[in-house]
Amino acid sequence: MGNTQTRVFIVEDSPEVRQSLADLLHGIDGVSVVGEAGTPDDAVAGIRRTGPDCVVLDFQLIGGTGVEVLRAIHPASPEIVFVVLTNHPNAQYRRICMEAGARWFFDKSTEFRKLKDVITGFHSVQH
Secondary structure, eight states, X not given: OOSOOEEEEEEOXXXXXXXXXXXXXXXXXXXXXXXXXXXXHHHHHHHHHHOOSEEEEOSEETTEEHHHHHHHHTTTOTTSEEEEEESOOOHHHHHHHHHHXXXXXXXHHHHTTHHHHHHHHHHHHHO
């Protein structure tokens, strides 16, 4: 306990949004960003390499979607918590993501700050 960090991996196609997410997460005590990616292939490789506790996952990525990442990682690593943060918050995408293993699904334009609450709450539960 004490010094244990919640390790978060960011998957987001926009470098600006990735930086905003990293800044937000760095501001949470006990949370560390262990990697970032903008494509499904880079995300899967990075998540497998770093073994994070949590993944912040955009729906629309360069060359694919977050669903590909969920389907590649979640079955083998169900302990990793996935939080989808998207500009495409329609019901069909929410259902697909939740069925593929996401725990949360937020609208990037209206629920961005909820991410901090989820990660803070997740960290306090984990440690």
